[in-house]
Amino acid sequence: MTDQDYNFAYLDEQTKRMIRRAILKGLAIPGYQVPFASREMPMPYGWGTGGVQVSAAVLTPEDTFKVIDQGADDTTNAVSIRSFFQRTAGVTTTTKTSDASVIQTRHRIPEEALTEDQILVYQVPIPEPLRFLEPRESETRKMHSLEEYGLMHVKLYEDISRHGHIATSYAYPVKVEGRYVMDPSPIPKFDNPKLGDMAAIQLFGAGREQRIYALPPYTQVVSLDFEDHPFEASKADHPCGLCGAEESYLDEVIVDDAGGRMFVCSDTDYCDARQAAGYKGKDAA
Amino acid sequence: MYVAVKGGERAIANAHAWLAEERRGDTDVADLSVTQIREQLKLAVDRVMAEGSLYDPDLAALAIKQSRGDLIEAIFLIRAYRTTLPRFGASEPVSxxxxxxxxxxxxxxxxxxxxxxxxxTFDYTHRLLDFKLAADGEVPEAPSRDVAPGxxxxxxxxxxxxxxxxxxPAEDTTPPDLTRxxxxxxxxxxxxxxxxxxxxxxxxxxxxxxxxxxxxxxxxxxxxxxxxxxxxxxxxxxxxxxxxxxxxxxxxxxxxxxxxxxxxxxxxxxxxxxxxxxxxxxxxxxxxxxxxxxxxxxxxxxxxxxxxxxxxxxxxxxxxxxxTGFLEHIKLPHYVDFQSELELVRKLRREAGADQVPEAAE
Amino acid sequence: MQAETLSGGFANPAVQSAHAFRSVMEAMARPGTLQDIAGAEPPAPLSKAAGSVLLTLCDTDTPVYLAGDADCDAVRAWLAFHTGAPLTGPSHCMFAVGTWEALNPLSVYPVGTSEYPDRSATLIVECEALTQSGATLSGPGIKTNAALSLPSVQAFQQNRALFPLGLDFILTSGSQLAALPRTTEVS
Known part of the structure; x- marks a missing residue:
C-alpha cells in the first residue's frame, strides 16, 4: 500500500532523473564525488537523506528492501527509513540480507557476502576524505584533480610516529582503481576489505554535502597504508556471546551496573541466522 | 542472560503519540487555531516563510503549530513540503x-x-512587560491617513x-537556483x-x-x-x-x-x-x-x-x-564507530603499558 | 501535431523509468553485459532501447545532440514533447544519440574537466546488433574478462587513456543495451 499523496518513492521524476544521471557518472568514475542538487527530505540532514535519495532513485516496485544502522535492522533510524519506503514505494521489506535486492546501510557492510543481484546504498555524512585536513571545498577539489594526496599520507604517518599505529579506526580512507582517494563512509576499518572486488554495486549518497559516488562491482579498492605499517582490519578479540562467531564485527554491551561486558555481533541478521542454525555463544540462553 | 534490544518500531510509534499529546497541552485550554497563529504571531510566520523559502502564511502558521513553536522545526517542515511542489515557472523580478x-x-x-x-515598529517601545495583555488583548484602532499611491x-x-x-545596473541573466x-x-x-x-x-x-x-x-x-x-x-x-x-x-x-x-x-x-x-x-x-x-x-x-x-x-x-540536522545526528547510534575507537585506544594503551585498570577508591 | 509525437512515451513514468534506469545502471556497472530495456516506442530511426534511455535520463536540464538520421522532425518532435530536452550541437551536449558513424568524430564532445570529470557527454550508440563477442573488456565492473561487439577498439582505447576524463557510452540495439564507461580497457 503506497501513500497516494506522493510520487512513487517520494521524489518527483525530475529529481530522480538528476540523481540517476549522477549515479551513472559515479559508476563511470569510481570513487569520484559527483555533485548533485540534493533535495530537502522529510527527515533531517545527517540522518540518511543522501542514502534515501539514492535508494529512491534506484528502487523499483519489485525490489525487496533492507535497512541497517550499525549493522542492525531494528535500530530506530533504520526502522524509520524502512517504513518510509514501505509507505512511499510500497516495496517489500526484509531483515534477511540474502533476501534483499537493495540494502541501505549506515556504518556497516553486512557480514554475509553480497551477490551480483544486490545493491548496497551507503549513507554518508562527510564524503570528502580530505575534509578534516583541509576544510575548503575549493582546495580539496583541486587536490583530487591533481591527485595530490600527500597531506593524507602525512596525517597517517604522523599517527604512526605519535602512536605507533595509524589512529583511524573507522571511515578509513581508500584509494579506488589507483586514482581517487575515497571516504568509505564511517564503516569500521574491519569492513574495508569487503569494499574491493564486491559482486554487488555500491552507491554512496551524501545529502547535506550534495555528493554521490559509486563503486562498480569488482573494483580495486585499497586501504591507504605504508609498507612498514600495512593496513590491518581489526575487531574486538572475542567470539560473539550469542552465536559464538569468531569472524564477525562485535558490539560491546554493558550488561550490569558493575560494568560487566559482553560482545555480540553487530550484524543482527547474521547473528540471528547463526543462532537459528544452532550455533551458541557462551552467553546464550 | 542477554536479550538484544528490539521494538524500535513500537518505541517510535509511542514517542509520536506522546509528542502529539504534549503538543496539544492541557485540553482544558482552547486549541490554538492556525488563523490565530497567522494573525497574532505574524513575525514568527514571516521568519518561517523566509527561511523556509516558501511564501504561504497559512502553511507557515500550520508548521508553527505542528512544531510546538520550534521555528527551526517549522522551517524544516516547510522546506520538506516545498521540495515536493511542482514548478510551473518563474515570476518576473519584483520591483x-x-x-x-x-x-x-x-x-x-x-x-x-x-x-x-x-x-x-518595536523600535521606540519601552521594553516593559505589558501586563494588560495578559488579561485582555483588545487594542484601540491606530490612527490612519490616506497616502497618495505611486x-x-x-x-x-x-x-x-x-x-x-x-x-x-539592471541585469537580465537568469540567476542560478540554489535549490536546484x-x-x-x-x-x-x-x-x-x-x-x-x-x-x-x-x-x-x-x-x-x-x-x-x-x-x-x-x-x-x-x-x-x-x-x-x-x-x-x-x-x-x-x-x-x-x-x-x-x-x-x-x-x-x-x-x-x-x-x-x-x-x-x-x-x-x-x-x-x-x-x-x-x-x-x-x-x-x-x-x-x-x-x-x-x-x-x-x-x-x-x-x-x-x-x-x-x-x-x-x-x-x-x-x-x-x-541542525547534522548537529543533532550525533545522537543517533554510533556504537560501531565508537567500538572501533575503543579497540584502538585499548590497544594503544596496552602498548604504552598503561593498561592497568585503576583500583576503585576505597 | 503527429500522433506519433504524442504516443510512445512512458504510460507509467515513475515505474517504467525506474525499471529502465535499473537496466542502464546494471549495464554501466557491468560493462559487457546485455540488458533488456523497454517502455518507449520512439519514431524511427530510434530503437526502443535508445528511446527508453532518453526518456529515463533526459529533461529540460540536459542538452541533447541528435546525430545523423536521428536528427529528423519526428524524433525532434517526440523528444521535445516527452522530455523537453533542448537540442544542441555535439560540443555542448550531455547526451548524444545516433549511429557510430553519425556520432563520430568523438573529439568534439565534452570530456569533463580535471575538477569536474563528470561534466562529460554520454553517447547513445545505435548498433545493428549487440553480442557478447568481439572485443575483450576488462576493468571496474568486470570480474575477469568480458566480450562485447564494439564498433571500434582504438576509439575506446583512446577514450580510456583520458581517464578520469572521457566519454561514457550506452550501446543500444532493438530492446537491448550495453554500456562502456570510460574505465573499461578494450583490446
Whole structure:
C-alpha cells in the first residue's frame, strides 16, 4: 500500500532523473564525488537523506528492501527509513540480507557476502576524505584533480610516529582503481576489505554535502597504508556471546551496573541466522 | 542472560503519540487555531516563510503549530513540503520601487521625498512587560491617513545621480537556483544572496555583528529600510504577457558603505543588500552587512581573514536545516564507530603499558 | 501535431523509468553485459532501447545532440514533447544519440574537466546488433574478462587513456543495451 499523496518513492521524476544521471557518472568514475542538487527530505540532514535519495532513485516496485544502522535492522533510524519506503514505494521489506535486492546501510557492510543481484546504498555524512585536513571545498577539489594526496599520507604517518599505529579506526580512507582517494563512509576499518572486488554495486549518497559516488562491482579498492605499517582490519578479540562467531564485527554491551561486558555481533541478521542454525555463544540462553 | 534490544518500531510509534499529546497541552485550554497563529504571531510566520523559502502564511502558521513553536522545526517542515511542489515557472523580478510601504526609514538623510514612515515598529517601545495583555488583548484602532499611491524612489538613487555610490545596473541573466543545483565555489553574488535570504537569522545576525566589531568592518549606514507589499507578476506562455498573480510582503535593506577608492576607481560609496520575505528588519539588515563583507574580492579590498568575508565558511554553514540536522545526528547510534575507537585506544594503551585498570577508591 | 509525437512515451513514468534506469545502471556497472530495456516506442530511426534511455535520463536540464538520421522532425518532435530536452550541437551536449558513424568524430564532445570529470557527454550508440563477442573488456565492473561487439577498439582505447576524463557510452540495439564507461580497457 503506497501513500497516494506522493510520487512513487517520494521524489518527483525530475529529481530522480538528476540523481540517476549522477549515479551513472559515479559508476563511470569510481570513487569520484559527483555533485548533485540534493533535495530537502522529510527527515533531517545527517540522518540518511543522501542514502534515501539514492535508494529512491534506484528502487523499483519489485525490489525487496533492507535497512541497517550499525549493522542492525531494528535500530530506530533504520526502522524509520524502512517504513518510509514501505509507505512511499510500497516495496517489500526484509531483515534477511540474502533476501534483499537493495540494502541501505549506515556504518556497516553486512557480514554475509553480497551477490551480483544486490545493491548496497551507503549513507554518508562527510564524503570528502580530505575534509578534516583541509576544510575548503575549493582546495580539496583541486587536490583530487591533481591527485595530490600527500597531506593524507602525512596525517597517517604522523599517527604512526605519535602512536605507533595509524589512529583511524573507522571511515578509513581508500584509494579506488589507483586514482581517487575515497571516504568509505564511517564503516569500521574491519569492513574495508569487503569494499574491493564486491559482486554487488555500491552507491554512496551524501545529502547535506550534495555528493554521490559509486563503486562498480569488482573494483580495486585499497586501504591507504605504508609498507612498514600495512593496513590491518581489526575487531574486538572475542567470539560473539550469542552465536559464538569468531569472524564477525562485535558490539560491546554493558550488561550490569558493575560494568560487566559482553560482545555480540553487530550484524543482527547474521547473528540471528547463526543462532537459528544452532550455533551458541557462551552467553546464550 | 542477554536479550538484544528490539521494538524500535513500537518505541517510535509511542514517542509520536506522546509528542502529539504534549503538543496539544492541557485540553482544558482552547486549541490554538492556525488563523490565530497567522494573525497574532505574524513575525514568527514571516521568519518561517523566509527561511523556509516558501511564501504561504497559512502553511507557515500550520508548521508553527505542528512544531510546538520550534521555528527551526517549522522551517524544516516547510522546506520538506516545498521540495515536493511542482514548478510551473518563474515570476518576473519584483520591483521594490513599486512597494506599498508600511515602513520606510533612512538613516543617511534626515528627510526625503515620501518622508520617513515609522510603521509598526518595536523600535521606540519601552521594553516593559505589558501586563494588560495578559488579561485582555483588545487594542484601540491606530490612527490612519490616506497616502497618495505611486512609486517610492530608493534613497540610494539620490546618491547614484551624483555618482557617489557604485552603479548597480539592471541585469537580465537568469540567476542560478540554489535549490536546484549543487552549491559551487566561487559563488556569484546572486547565489550568495539566495543563500543569505534563507540563512538562519541568528547565524546571519552574529556574522553581521562581527563585521561591526571589526572582523571585516565595512562602515555600514542603513541607506534605506522598507517594508511593504509588492505585486508578483508572471508571464503566462499561453497569454504572451505578464499578469499579476498575487502580492507578497518584503523587507528590503540597502546599506551605504564606505569605500576608499582604488587606482582605477574614484572614491565612492558601495552597497550591501538584504531582501527577505515578510517583515524581518533584523534579518535584512544583517543580510546586507554580510553581503557587503562577502564582496571584498570584487571591490578589490583586502581579505583580512574575517569570518564574514569567507564565502565558503558563510554559505556552507548558514543553513539552519543543514546545520541542525547534522548537529543533532550525533545522537543517533554510533556504537560501531565508537567500538572501533575503543579497540584502538585499548590497544594503544596496552602498548604504552598503561593498561592497568585503576583500583576503585576505597 | 503527429500522433506519433504524442504516443510512445512512458504510460507509467515513475515505474517504467525506474525499471529502465535499473537496466542502464546494471549495464554501466557491468560493462559487457546485455540488458533488456523497454517502455518507449520512439519514431524511427530510434530503437526502443535508445528511446527508453532518453526518456529515463533526459529533461529540460540536459542538452541533447541528435546525430545523423536521428536528427529528423519526428524524433525532434517526440523528444521535445516527452522530455523537453533542448537540442544542441555535439560540443555542448550531455547526451548524444545516433549511429557510430553519425556520432563520430568523438573529439568534439565534452570530456569533463580535471575538477569536474563528470561534466562529460554520454553517447547513445545505435548498433545493428549487440553480442557478447568481439572485443575483450576488462576493468571496474568486470570480474575477469568480458566480450562485447564494439564498433571500434582504438576509439575506446583512446577514450580510456583520458581517464578520469572521457566519454561514457550506452550501446543500444532493438530492446537491448550495453554500456562502456570510460574505465573499461578494450583490446
Amino acid at each position: 521594490t520601487g513599486e512597494m506599498a510601504c508600511d515602513r520606510r526609514i533612512s538613516a543617511t538623510f534626515k528627510d526625503l521625498p515620501g518622508g520617513q514612515v515609522l510603521g509598526p 512609486d517610492v524612489p530608493h534613497v540610494t538613487e539620490f546618491l547614484n545621480r551624483e555618482g557617489l555610490i557604485e552603479e548597480a 543545483e549543487p552549491l559551487e565555489m566561487p559563488a556569484s553574488r546572486a547565489l550568495r544572496l539566495q543563500a543569505l535570504t534563507r540563512a538562519d537569522e541568528g547565524f546571519t545576525l552574529g556574522l553581521a555583528y562581527s563585521t561591526q566589531r571589526g572582523y571585516g568592518r565595512n562602515h555600514a549606514f542603513v541607506g534605506e529600510l522598507r517594508i511593504g507589499m509588492v505585486p508578483v507578476e508572471m508571464e503566462i506562455p499561453e497569454l504572451g504577457f505578464a499578469i499579476e498573480i498575487g502580492e507578497i510582503t518584503l523587507t528590503e535593506c540597502e546599506t551605504v558603505n564606505q569605500f576608499k577608492g582604488s587606482k582605477t576607481e574614484p572614491p565612492q560609496f558601495t552597497r550591501g543588500y538584504g531582501l527577505v520575505f515578510g517583515q524581518s528588519e533584523r534579518k535584512s539588515i544583517s543580510m546586507a552587512l554580510v553581503d557587503r563583507a562577502l564582496r571584498w574580492e570584487e571591490l578589490g579590498e583586502d581579505n583580512v581573514g574575517a569570518p564574514a568575508q569567507d564565502a565558503e565558511f558563510v554559505l556552507y554553514h548558514a543553513d539552519n536545516i543543514q546545520a
